[in-house]
Amino acid sequence: MTDVLRRGRASLAFSFFAQGATFALLVTRIPAIQDRYGVSDGLLPVFLAAVPILAGVGSVTTEQLVKRVRPSRLLRYSQPVVLLALLGAGAGGQLAELAVALGVFGLTVGALDASMNMLGVSLQRSYGRSIMLSFHAAYSLGGILGASLAWVGAHWHLALWVSYLPVVAVLLPATLVGSRWYADGEPAAVGEGQERGQGAGVVFKLLLPLCLVMTFAYIGDSTVSNWSAKYLKDVLGSSEQLATVPYNVYMVTTLVGRALGDFGVRRFGAVAVVRLGTLVAAGGFAVVASAPGAWVGMLGFMMVGLGLCVLVPQTFAAAGRHAFEEHGPGASDAAVARLNIFNYVGFLVGSPLVGALGDAWSYRGAMLVPMVLVLVTLGYARSFAAQPDRYGGGHERPRTADVGRGSNGL
Secondary structure (H helix, E strand, C coil): CHHHHHHHHHHHHHHHHHHHHHHHHHHCCHHHHHHHHCCCCCCHHHHHHHHHHHHHHHHHHHHHHCCCCCHHHHHHHHHHHHHHHHHHHHHCCCHHHHHHHHHHHHHHHHHHHHHHHHHHHHHHHHHCCCCHHHHHHHHHHHHHHHHHHHHHHHHCCCCHHHHHHHHHHHHHHHHHHHHHHCCCCCCCCCCCHHHHHHCHHHHHHHHHHHHHHHHHHHHHHHHHHHHHHHHHHHHCCCCHHHHCHHHHHHHHHHHHHHHHHHHHHHHHCHHHHHHHHHHHHHHHHHHHHHCCCHHHHHHHHHHHHHHHCCHHHHHHHHHHHHHHHHHCHHHHHHHHHHHHHHHHHHHHHHHHHHHHHHHHCCHHHHCHHHHHHHHHHHHHHHHHCCCCCCCCCCCCCCCHHHCCCCCCCC
């Protein structure tokens, strides 16, 4: 069983890595995609908004599919489709071809994100200790590699399909081979479906604070992704080259924070880690908003990365844990799929919100909005704690996979 879990963990980490690289290759080459297909500035936001909207549809669909199909199988087949959709976005020549490629990418990336996190939550439950942050660290590492490859492609003026083809040629067979070792965790008991359906309202009530945390975290993330370069150049007066650095620094600090985060959760607990991450991220936005120059602003974006990086993985872990303890494995998968939708809500809301406030008010003032929203997490920090025993013992209820293994949980 230990070997099964280890292989499952390694293969899932590679899946997160591949998805991080894939997504970075798409979003960092948006200007090149716009030029290739002749997408107007007015039409571009429609295309960009369509991807997260369709991803939300894909996540909702996944919630229904996992009642009949294991998450590992959905992940096994959705990841190659996402990679092929990326290649299609770079290889087409007509606007309709781009629309189809991005539509397929959006729908399947929703299923991919949901099923990856479902497997991560179930593996963490089987391990009996925090490992969720390590999967998202792999995603950050893939994002850094993807952004670096995108820079190489732009620097050497390579055609999009030339940049994308080698990556897809390597990652697609590698993920298919790695998918042989995915570990689903515990199957749902026969006859459990009716009980889970009756408990759906309870699960959703448990999810509400975590949905807000997820939304606000992604508003912060999209603020850095979309506005850090413009903020450094136009507000803090940096050079154009220096303005490209904050996002890379943000990704590196995200990787560092996630690589160390599981140790912090095991040592101090999820609630303490979430509170610290919230304060560091909010402090980072405050530094950015008040920075006198570019280097101080970059320090602020580093702090944002170190703080935000722990929130999303812990939110998935908390949702899956609470739903599992209330209603079993099927409810855990449903909770992850529902929560995943708010990833895309935050992404959709964040960039236009900051841009509108920046134009109407000031970009320094706009940076205070994600700071305030992230601070809301402090009020919901207890939602990340393990549920007390329903009979009043005040201890975590033993998990199915932990019985007889001497695990100390999270």
